[in-house]
Amino acid sequence: MPRSFSAAPRRETLLYKNQTLNYTLVFRSRRTIGFAVRPDGSVHVSAPAGISAEWVAQQVLKRADWILKHQATFASRPVPAPSRRFEAGSTQYYQGQPYRLRFDTASRATVSLAGDELVLATPTAPTPAQTEALLHAWYARQAKAHFADSLERVWPRFAEFNLTRPTLFVRAMRTRWGSCTPRSARIRLSPELVRARPECLDYVLLHECCHLLVGDHSKAFYDLQTRLMPDWEQWKAELNALPK
Incomplete structure (x- = not known):
């Protein structure tokens, strides 16, 4: 050779x-x-x-x-969002605000806010994977109330269309923030949205509500979305910049 x-x-x-x-x-x-x-x-x-x-x-x-x-x-192309870390001292987000992760000891697992800290208390020191799972479960418990508040802010923008008010569901999703089934007016939202500012959540919910009128992502869809939320691109960019 x-x-x-x-x-x-x-x-x-x-x-x-x-x-x-x-x-x-x-x-x-x-x-x-x-x-x-x-x-x-x-x-x-x-x-x-x-x-x-x-x-x-x-x-x-x-x-x-x-x-x-x-x-x-x-x-x-947008700069990829940084990867999340789950060790003590790492930064976690809730409602768009950064919190320092602190570990504590307790008889059962709890997550709570204390000043500028997000405190995770467990019987034994958790692994990064266990920490991620516990935080995700905590976000999911907070999500229902935040999603309901968001719908109160967003839904009046659709008053002119006489649509059936959608039913919201908390649903873990790997590759998207939300999804919509127009026929049944069901909207599913990721609990991870509570990590972002309320305006970012409102953008995702409004996006899914627009699908009640336009099923695809055509020009008509984006024209509608822009009319109802002219600054949606700002909130989309901020949401996508959150550490994944």
Whole structure:
């Protein structure tokens, strides 16, 4: 088997339409040139061994618009929310406010607020997985009252449509904040919503109520949502920025 060739990567810079275009070039045992734009915006070029860097630069300039388009796409994507942690001293959220997690000892598991702390008391020290489960259960117990309050704030906006008032359910969901069954006017909301500010909860509930009128996510749906809550994008962004 012949040995493969791969030179050390080298950094290259070009000027294209008054923009600096940086890329990493590596020569390999291959027949064609390859381009890749990674999610962090970095550009990587793999070129056949034996050709000149000047020739590669010409090919990069030919693909410059394609490269810049992909960099812009990645740059426009929202920054992923940080991951949640469940050790002592970690930050937990309730109604949009940050609380420091403190562990305590008690004969049975309880969760309570004390000043700027969220206190989890258990008979023995919980694991991170047990802590997560206990906090999720606590959020679920708080959710029903918060969801009812949110409906009181949101539902008057739908008065003109003479709709059947929806029934709300607390439902754990992995990939969404809420769901709606228009035929039965049932709306399910994630208990994790109580971690966010009430305005974020109102946005999700209003979104699901809009599905009572428009079942899909068409332009008509978003036109309705924007008319009833013009600043919904602000609350969506804040909600999605919560640690997952």
